[in-house]
Amino acid sequence: MESSVPSEDRQRAAPSDNPRVAYRHQMLGLCTAGSSFYLAGRIVIPPLAVPIKDGFGIGNAEFGLALSILWAAYALMQFPGGVTSDATGHKAVLVGSMLISGVGFALLATGGTYEAFLVAALVTGVGGGLFMIVQFRFLSVLYGDNKGRAFGLSGGITGIAGVVAPIAATSIVGVASWRHPFAAMVVIVIAVALVLHVRVRERYVFERPALSAAVSRSIDQISSAKILLLMAITAIFSVAVQAVTTFIPLFMYEVKGLSLSMSGTMLSVYFLVAVVARPISGTLSDVVGRRTVAGSALVFSGVLLAYVVLVAKPFYALLVSFALFSWAIVSFSPAMDAYYMDLFADDSMGGAFGLARTFILFVGSTGPYLIGVGAETSGFANSFAIISGCLVLAGAMLLATTRAF
Template sequence: MSDPVDASAPDTADADGSGERLVTGYSGRLLLAVSLGWGVIQSGRLVISPLLPAIATDLGLSSTRAGVAISVLWGLYALLQYPSGRLSDRLSRKTLLVGGLGLLCVGFGTLATAPVYPAFLVGAAVVGLGAGLYPTPARGLVSDLFVARRGQAFGLHTASGDLGGVAAAGLATLVLAVATWRAAFLPVVVVVVVVAVALHRWNREPYVVDRVDLAVTDTAGRLLGEPRLRWLLVSYSLYAFTWQSVVGFLPTYLQATKGFSPSLANTGFAALFVVGAVAKQIAGTVGDAVSRSLLAAAVLVVAAVTLAVLVVATSPTVVLVAVVLFALGLMAYPPVMQAYLMDSFPTDSMGGDLGAMRTVYIGLGALGPTVVGATADAYDFTLAFSGLVGCLLASCLLVVLVRNR
């Protein structure tokens, strides 16, 4: 078995943070490249949501079948979080990152050419597998490069995913105006290739292929045996269930229940990520200076209250304002909690530990689109989204209880 690769370079991480440059030097180049990769992955996955009404019409999908496709993508994505993190700890971050981008090219290409629902499911599955190899090694790389400025780096990195959401909304609106929904995935493939080349050239790590003991039992015992981590995992799972449900069906919900036009619904979807990009950077910076657990609980309260307002509002103006405030609370949570978790993991297993937690909370969260779609088919979207308010409140309560203990 290969020894773990030390991804840190002499000019990347000084004890006082003076070598941790966010936009220049070795650390800055890699942070920007890996963040661009995360942004385009999010754009490619999230563009499915504003395109969903057109996809459903073209392929003849019910809300339940559409939800299943999204759950397949997110479920396989979740399944690979732990092994990708463990492999990146024992092989190299570069091996997993570039390999995942290669699979994504195949997956998005399949989505662009899928003539029927089964082919669309295959494309979604391959995208899920490729995406699953990327984010945990990416976050591990960010942690390798940054220590004193880790919160700021995570804020920038996670905010790139929100910029991808904004790009997804704009891309969907443009594509639907001039072409069919299939064309939306072609520019995604191009950018994925560019990022793969950049990481191949800039990252000093070697490519490493070897057999690795995944140590599932040891990792599970370490995470589940600690009550604090166990309850934080449940909290994050409730958050992930809400997040994946909202990003999967928000444009459809705004059109079906609030009477929005497709362009206005896509504007609301974009607002979710525009605000999120700013909120994550601010939350990451604030989280370096205050209690991360207290900040996490506070932003969950904001998200729950404003989602409740969104559900009951009838005025388009009030709905859009509620979406903005909801995004402020919802999107501020990940950089705060992920930095908090990384602080709690052993250095030599942080990628695998974070990956194991991500496998569980994203896997459980992947059930959200299916549950929301099935609830909408059986009842309506109002009931489905009302249940998400309860998920956020329960998540907040668990964070508070862990903090008090």
């Protein structure tokens, strides 16, 4: 594979080397733009749960199934995306994944049946899964030891999309079709693909990855007790995140009695907090330790989620406690993602991290369906309470084993 990305960038560009530093920052901006617009298109689905359910005549379980399919596809693309980027470089996967996401959004904008909605969710998940894993690898190569800060900045800025998109989506209900936001996203993600095509300094190299060797190397890297424990803990986090971001708007609407627009705004609060929390978490993990930051985030998020679900009643208490929960849980990813990248070898980083994320996110993809079923059998409160307990347990395990590994 040939790439015009300078080899020195695979470690850390010298601060005085302005062209290389400028290129790193430009790539950080482009990767962040891609993840932001993908998130915007995906995150409007939960706030639009009511009109989508009404339009297709489905219940919570069927709606949760669609989101689980999206996340399962997202998960299953992690390893293929990582292995492909190890073999061919980043450019082809970054550009191709944005185009696939555009197809998914187009299907969401036009599909007229529930079955078509499921297919659209599947394609959208494929595009996002390919993009996100390669983005992590690309930024890790460019930023070296400062990857935690880069991941935090990217995640924080991406959170702006999560702030704006739910508010914009719910504001158009009653004025225009719920499909219109997805039509807009088709144009935007194709534009991002074109800019990536022009600006990423790599040649297109189309090689078939050596899958058997890649699988063997990746399995070797993730098969230690240390990595398996980390994967189990991160899978619990993934279930919680998918469950919360899918059903918190509906929970706020049906259980807490908020209006449809205010329920969508609560999801925006989650991403607004992430704009500030993720860069702080990533930078802090570079300084005080990745496991300490990640473990503390899980413990606090579990306690705060229990309070949101079981205790918080006045609106101000609900808002403040949910904002604090959001701060805690979004602080986990920048620290833990950087920790995984610290552990994996450079030549198989994409495949190893991709295989780990495939397991993590595939388990996480069950979250929306499980909460949807749980909401219809025992109620939202009981389902979320179980998740809060699992978060506390996972965080305690991570903190307790910090010295053991």
